[in-house]
Amino acid sequence: MITLRETNIAYHSETVSLPQNVFARDLSFTVPRGEFLGLCGGNGAGKSTLLKLIANLLPSYQGTITIDGLDLNQPENARKIRRKIGYLFQNPDNQIITTTVEDEIVFGLENYGFSVAEIDSRLNEALILADLTYKRKDDPTALSDGEKQKLLFAAILAMDPDILLLDEPTSMLDLLSAKRFLCLLPALRERRKTILLVTHRMEELMGCDRIAYLEKGEITLFKSPADFFRSISPEKVEITPWIQYLMRRFHPEGRDSGVPLGTPEEVYERYDRL
Ligand SMILES: Nc1ncnc2c1ncn2[C@@H]1O[C@H](COP(=O)(O)OP(=O)(O)OP(=O)(O)O)[C@@H](O)[C@H]1O
Numbered sequence: 001m002i003t004l005r006e007t008n009i010a011y012h013s014e015t016v017s018l019p020q021n022v023f024a025r026d027l028s029f030t031v032p033r034g035e036f037l038g039l040c041g042g043n044g045a046g047k048s049t050l051l052k053l054i055a056n057l058l059p060s061y062q063g064t065i066t067i068d069g070l071d072l073n074q075p076e077n078a079r080k081i082r083r084k085i086g087y088l089f090q091n092p093d094n095q096i097i098t099t100t101v102e103d104e105i106v107f108g109l110e111n112y113g114f115s116v117a118e119i120d121s122r123l124n125e126a127l128i129l130a131d132l133t134y135k136r137k138d139d140p141t142a143l144s145d146g147e148k149q150k151l152l153f154a155a156i157l158a159m160d161p162d163i164l165l166l167d168e169p170t171s172m173l174d175l176l177s178a179k180r181f182l183c184l185l186p187a188l189r190e191r192r193k194t195i196l197l198v199t200h201r202m203e204e205l206m207g208c209d210r211i212a213y214l215e216k217g218e219i220t221l222f223k224s225p226a227d228f229f230r231s232i233s234p235e236k237v238e239i240t241p242w243i244q245y246l247m248r249r250f251h252p253e254g255r256d257s258g259v260p261l262g263t264p265e266e267v268y269e270r271y272d273r274l
């Protein structure tokens with residue numbers, strides 16, 4: 001379970017004066033164990049910042065954050081919390097730390113003292129999952145961006161963490177790989193993993209329990225995808241034909257009541273005028 005109470009985040013910037021540099025104020029919410037929470041919002045809304053905060057990677061914040069009851073602010077909890085969390089960075093280049101594909105997967109496992117046999121079995125499974133068995137001896141920095149993303153995700157799964165913080169995990173994947181990735185999430189949810197998924201692809205949110213919309217460091221929580229697509233204003237999400245379908249599908253005055261929300265062209269035109 002992840003709990004934030006009255007949390008303020010401030011970025012220190014030489015060009016911004018003090019009161020404005022508080023980026024998020026009074027964030028308070030709980031993500032219970034086993035919840036699949038979708039996070040969306042425009043560029044700069046604070047999605048990555050929120051994940052970094054929960055992953056204990058931001059130097060300072062105000063308020064209280066607990067992970068399974070462990071206070072993030074207490075240095076003695078750091079190792080325990082790190083073991084619980086698997087965090088996939090938005091930019092995979094920032095996350096690669098070793099010199100072979102194999103080592104990238106093995107690194108975390110060795111740190112946590114798994115047996116040689118267990119490491120071997122998890123390594124092989126992860127290589128298959130990432131489709132990288134034939135590149136196991138290669139330099140991970142030489143992989144394509146999508147391959148890097150798959151490798152790092154597989155390396156996280158090999159660790160079997162309780163909490164998965166996934167920052168745009170499909171942004172560089174081809175559509176088939178993205179679908180394969182999405183198919184894994186329900187299985188993880190069945191195993192009571194807590195998942196926070198940041199995405200700009202609205203269709204990926206359909207399987208979530210709740211959806212959080214971020215804007216200027218403020219968070220709005222919707223109790224289901226239906227609630228989100230019913231309530232969110234069209235200016236706040238990118239209106240692709242697929243989203244239009246979802247909005248029609250869930251809008252109280254949408255398809256079922258016979259009130260059209262417009263053709264895709266009309267919706268795009270409205271979008272262009274914003
Ligand atoms: N290290 C930093 N120092 C100062 N400001 C920062 C820092 N990191 C992020 N910010 C600012 O915080 C805001 C939120 O950034 P963040 O990366 O969390 O957005 P995001 O919602 O993930 O956006 P995107 O969709 O582009 O990934 C931005 O305005 C950004 O400029």
Ligand SMILES: [Mg+2]
Binds near residue numbers: 047048049090167
């Ligand atoms: Mg981001």
